[in-house]
Amino acid sequence: MTERHESCLAEKTPRPRYAARRPAVEAAIASLAKKSRQEIRTSLMRIVTVAAAQMGPIQKADSREDVVRRMIALMDEAKAKGADLIVYPELALTTFFPRWYVEDRAEFDNWFEREMPGTATRPLFERAAQHRIAMNFGYAELTPDGHHFNTAVLTDKSGRIVGKYRKVHLPGHVEFESHRSHQHLEKRYFEPGDLGFNVWRELGGVIGMAICNDRRWPETYRVMGLQGVEMVLIGYNTPSVNAERSEEGLEKRLFHNRLSVQAGAYQNATWVVAVAKAGIEDGHALFGGSLIVDPNGEIVAEAKTEEDELLVHACDLDATVFGKTTIFNFAQHRRIEHYGLITSRTGAVPPPAK
Secondary structure (H helix, E strand, O other): OOHHHHHHHHHHOOOHHHHHHHHHHHHHHHHHHHHHHHHHHHHHOOEEEEEEEEEOOOOOOOOHHHHHHHHHHHHHHHHHOOOOEEEOOOOOOOOOHHHOOOOOHHHHHHHOEOOOOOOOOHHHHHHHHHHOOEEEEEEEEEOOOOOEEEEEEEEOOOOOEEEEEEOOOOOOOOOOOOOOOOOOOHHHHOOOOOOOOOEEEEOOEEEEEEEHHHHHOHHHHHHHHOOOOOEEEEEEOOEOOEOOEOOOOHHHHHHHHHHHHHHHHHHHOOEEEEEEEOEEEOOEEEOOOOEEEOOOOOEEEEOOOOOOEEEEEEEEHHHHHHHHHOOOOHHHHOOHHHOHHHHHOOOOOOOOOO
């Protein structure tokens, strides 16, 4: 063998030092490649980390400023846990005042917000903008032309209001009813919502809102489902006992809460975030049970207390795709020619008796 051939052979032979390190180098390269694939996959996922901010009771004597401080504390916790969106309850700024009857309804205008944000709520919006967290919360709205609504708003991460919803399905009654264990006078103090069930493109997805009793009505979810909703935000204040059926207590009430939310999520392949105001409020019990439900109708997080409590979950909006393109592919499977009664008739009318 010539001297030149020996030199070439030596160059092709791995150096002992490199040969010893080769397994570690190859493992590092493989690890880097795997990490890169995971990073690419994650970057393509539409993750919205949601904080469901259950609130304990708000007493009649509590000021808006006190309540907003509690809401900010929950928001600070949500920020520390990486939340993109925080969801508060229905009527998050006040006690549930429709439990009381007054002859002159104008006496209760002090429970309503004439502007949003207002003086008391502006710090909440400012903190949301500082934290870059979108938020949703409910309040009593008094419009400039004198209309009263049970309302919720959605903001973007800059604290700008991008969506408003007014409660459509008002429960309860208008006049005092002595046979009830407690009054539920939403129909006295609020008008039915006039904005419908809209959705908004926000946080990289399609977001809708509803309030309390709306969650019990399948039409709520379906109207938003027909607009491609991927996450429905719901706040509620619900008594722990049925005012007209005392044997329907906490366990059954929580069952119906889960049932309504899980069914709405599954049948429309959407995330649902349902958030309570809970606890003993001015002597009246409200149940908690705040929950986050995935597009398969499964509960992924649920509150354990009736106090201020934060549930945080990373929601992949792309988890809605399978349901929307298979069993609940509306374009392929809905038969609207048979659904006329849903919009033409309000009450149930049985067939004529034989």
